[in-house]
Amino acid sequence: MSLPRSSDDSRSPDDSRSPDTLVADLLDRGTAPLELTAAEEARMAAARRTLTGLDGSRRVYGVTHGFGPLVDHPADPDPARQGLGLISHLATGQGEPLPPDVTRTMVRLRLRGMALGHSGVAPETWRRLAGLLNAGFVPVVPSEGSLSASGDLVPLAHAALAFAAQSAGGGQAWRRDAEGGWRREDASAVLAALGLPPVLWEARSALAFVNGSSACLARALHTHRDLGALTRAAAEVTGRTAALLGASGEPYEDALQGVRNQPGQRTAAAWIRAERAASGAGTGTAPGPDRPLQERYSLRCAPQVLGAVLDQLDLQGSVLVDEAEGCSDNPVLVDGTLLHGGNFHAAPVMFGSETHASCVHQVAYLLERQLALVLDPAANGGLPPLLTPRPGAGSGFAGVQIAASSHLGRLRQLGHPASFTAVPTNLHNQDQVPLALNSANAVAEMTERAWWILGSLLLAVNQLAHLNAHQDPEERPLWRRLREEFPPLDQDRPLAGEIARAAELARARHLPASVTSPGPHRDAGAGLDDIRTEADAAAVV
Numbered sequence: 001m002s003l004p005r006s007s008d009d010s011r012s013p014d015d016s017r018s019p020d021t022l023v024a025d026l027l028d029r030g031t032a033p034l035e036l037t038a039a040e041e042a043r044m045a046a047a048r049r050t051l052t053g054l055d056g057s058r059r060v061y062g063v064t065h066g067f068g069p070l071v072d073h074p075a076d077p078d079p080a081r082q083g084l085g086l087i088s089h090l091a092t093g094q095g096e097p098l099p100p101d102v103t104r105t106m107v108r109l110r111l112r113g114m115a116l117g118h119s120g121v122a123p124e125t126w127r128r129l130a131g132l133l134n135a136g137f138v139p140v141v142p143s144e145g146s147l148s149a150s151g152d153l154v155p156l157a158h159a160a161l162a163f164a165a166q167s168a169g170g171g172q173a174w175r176r177d178a179e180g181g182w183r184r185e186d187a188s189a190v191l192a193a194l195g196l197p198p199v200l201w202e203a204r205s206a207l208a209f210v211n212g213s214s215a216c217l218a219r220a221l222h223t224h225r226d227l228g229a230l231t232r233a234a235a236e237v238t239g240r241t242a243a244l245l246g247a248s249g250e251p252y253e254d255a256l257q258g259v260r261n262q263p264g265q266r267t268a269a270a271w272i273r274a275e276r277a278a279s280g281a282g283t284g285t286a287p288g289p290d291r292p293l294q295e296r297y298s299l300r301c302a303p304q305v306l307g308a309v310l311d312q313l314d315l316q317g318s319v320l321v322d323e324a325e326g327c328s329d330n331p332v333l334v335d336g337t338l339l340h341g342g343n344f345h346a347a348p349v350m351f352g353s354e355t356h357a358s359c360v361h362q363v364a365y366l367l368e369r370q371l372a373l374v375l376d377p378a379a380n381g382g383l384p385p386l387l388t389p390r391p392g393a394g395s396g397f398a399g400v401q402i403a404a405s406s407h408l409g410r411l412r413q414l415g416h417p418a419s420f421t422a423v424p425t426n427l428h429n430q431d432q433v434p435l436a437l438n439s440a441n442a443v444a445e446m447t448e449r450a451w452w453i454l455g456s457l458l459l460a461v462n463q464l465a466h467l468n469a470h471q472d473p474e475e476r477p478l479w480r481r482l483r484e485e486f487p488p489l490d491q492d493r494p495l496a497g498e499i500a501r502a503a504e505l506a507r508a509r510h511l512p513a514s515v516t517s518p519g520p521h522r523d524a525g526a527g528l529d530d531i532r533t534e535a536d537a538a539a540v541v
Contacts, residue, residue: 105222252273266307357414
């Protein structure tokens with residue numbers, strides 16, 4: 001997702017090299033056919049010739065010798081058995097599968113790295129993998145079991161096993177059903193339906209496929225975009241809340257942000273300012289007659305919090321894009337020289353995901369505090385407690401707030417740095433591990449819970465508009481949809497489904513349709529197209 005900057009920001013929104021634009025480009029190309037360029041094919045072929053031309057006196061990890069701590073033992077003389085043994089012994093993952101879009105990105109990243117010509121993979125193998133992916137073949141990959149140290153060995157091995165289904169006799173793949181959802185089937189059945197043969201792995205190609213950071217990187221890239229959308233949505237609801245409460249507009253003035261010298265803060269304030277004005281506050285900054293000179297920090301400091309998140313997303317986006325454009329393999333061929341090392345170690349992605357964890361916590365914390373403010377008569381302008389028009393006979397948003405507080409608590413549990421829990425393993429061969437996929441998985445769960453908190457706040461702000469009989473001169477589609485779909489809470493009713501639906505409406509406003517379409521973990525609902533395609537200069541589409 002691109003995060004556009006305000007027009008007076010020193011970082012141009014048209015900068016095609018901005019990290020967030022590059023992250024979006026990587027992900028948005030996810031359905032484009034993969035093809036080798038002539039230069040890529042030449043590099044791959046040259047590296048393959050170099051690898052096969054070694055006279056046998058040079059030890060080659062995984063080719064002439066075994067894997068991991070068994071590197072001092074000779075490899076199986078049959079490269080096919082060696083390759084199949086590698087992916088078979090690593091197919092030990094557990095847990096819920098990675099979402100299909102994340103898995104597609106993971107495989108594309110592996111192919112992208114191979115095409116650089118440092119892995120010694122035969123162009124024919126690359127084409128076989130790319131042809132399957134282009135035809136819609138998406139492996140089912142368990143999300144748990146990776147150290148992200150020798151790359152994401154376990155999840156990538158499950159993908160490799162699926163690609164080899166007919167020869168290896170294992171693996172699963174996703175298939176779309178008639179309603180556009182995903183279901184799991186034996187990989188051999190999916191391959192047969194596509195009319196395509198499986199991949200025949202040999203040692204070096206199998207190792208090049210599993211020996212990289214692509215699973216944690218794919219997960220982190222998708223969460224990066226999701227977190228950007230969440231931050232944009234948080235700015236919108238902040239501006240709406242400030243307008244409905246009659247809060248001062250001074251905290252969002254550009255002149256105030258300019259003297260701080262933090263570009264993200266300036267952007268976040270511009271987003272809040274635009275939504276506040278569009279929600280009826282206009283361009284005036286004076287607080288309403290019953291509002292304090294200075295609001296609680298959850299309103300007043302929103303530009304500082306959300307802006308800091310935007311700046312961190314810029315920084316981490318740059319790291320993630322650099323990782324995506326490199327070769328995370330071992331060994332590698334560089335200018336005809338074979339080099340053994342540790343390029344598969346995913347420390348860069350680990351730091352990115354652990355920074356994401358801090359960012360999503362700050363956004364969720366801000367939203368939960370804004371929810372508390374809106375429900376509190378001491379801060380909402382004297383409206384009924386918990387926004388129920390029937391205090392005592394009704395409980396209003398009490399249950400909503402209880403659940404939101406629980407989501408925040410769980411989110412905080414998930415945010416503990418995974419790298420702090422590392423354990424040496426693999427006969428101490430892997431004695432320093434980053435656990436980047438563990439962290440990336442946790443942050444994806446954190447971000448989902450943050451959307452639930454946002455959905456809770458959206459319903460409360462919608463109720464606030466109902467109670468105030470608020471009418472926008474030019475009502476934006478998101479607020480119109482909320483008003484139309486969610487009537488006033490005159491009597492208590494179950495709100496679980498409405499919370500999820502409100503969150504999806506906001507999510508669909510800022511993410512591509514492919515991200516919000518139904519999948520194995522999310523049911524986005526129908527009727528979002530008019531929000532997704534809104535011709536709103538302030539929206540991210």
